Amino acid sequence: MQLIEHLKWRYATKQFDPTRKVPAEDLEKIKKAVQLSVSSYGLQLYKVLIIGDQELKKRLKPASFEQDQITDSSHLIVFCNYTEVKDHHVDEFLERKSKIQNIDMQDLVDYGDFMKDDINNKSNIEKPHWTARQTYLALGNLLTACAELKIDACPMEGFEPDQYNKILGLEEQGLNASVIATIGYRTANDQRQFADKVRKPEHQLFEVI
Ligand SMILES: Cc1cc2nc3c(=O)[nH]c(=O)nc-3n(C[C@H](O)[C@H](O)[C@H](O)COP(=O)(O)O)c2cc1C
Missing domain, CATH: 3.40.109.10 (NADH Oxidase)
Structure with a gap:
């Protein structure tokens, strides 16, 4: 190696x-x-x-x-x-993923909501x-x-x-x-x-x- x-x-x-x-x-x-x-x-x-x-x-x-x-x-x-981490950061990522991996945006909505919930649960600190x-x-x-x-x-x-x-x-x-x-x-x-x-x-x- x-x-x-x-x-x-x-x-x-x-x-x-x-x-x-x-x-x-x-x-x-x-x-x-x-x-x-x-x-x-x-x-x-x-x-x-x-x-x-x-x-x-x-x-x-x-x-x-x-x-x-x-x-x-x-x-x-x-x-x-x-x-700061905002919902638009997640949305931009999902758009990229949708384009690159040829996935319908609609099929990524739940995943996006899951990420947004997790991130929004973090404090601003x-x-x-x-x-x-x-x-x-x-x-x-x-x-x-x-x-x-x-x-x-x-x-x-x-x-x-x-x-x-x-x-x-x-x-x-x-x-x-x-x-x-x-x-x-x-x-x-x-x-x-x-x-x-x-x-x-x-x-x-x-x-x-
Ligand atoms: C996050 C981080 C910050 C560091 N900051 C400095 C620095 O400001 N100046 C410097 O000369 N070395 C800096 N170092 C180097 C470490 O002292 C060095 O990586 C460590 O002693 C291990 O030695 P080596 O990298 O030569 O194997 C830093 C290393 C890390 C990982």
């Missing part, structure tokens, strides 16, 4: 080579992996910003605790969850947590796809979502920056790449029942 080797190769990259850019065809592959991510009911209640613009990355660096990865990486990926959790599944796929493509990445929670929301105009779109990642290529002197992985031993992590 190649996947394990890819996962051993990757690490949370601290020093990116600022001269190297991820080629467009690899970006497309990464986008496809993110697009194919699982999500609750398949609703994909988030948007993903792919920021290559260096000026914008410079503006976001102070809102990212000055972490160098923001400006040295090739692209900054911002996962943004919808903060729970809803954005629920949508933010979905973005982490997409982040996971992005990291794995990058590893297979031998593209380095760093998942990052070290940023100020309120600042990001302001700078990127997310709030007015009903969005919130939930988690970010930087992608690019490691420098030869990033010492972290040589460190052994620190992971819980299997007997602590797993319980086979």
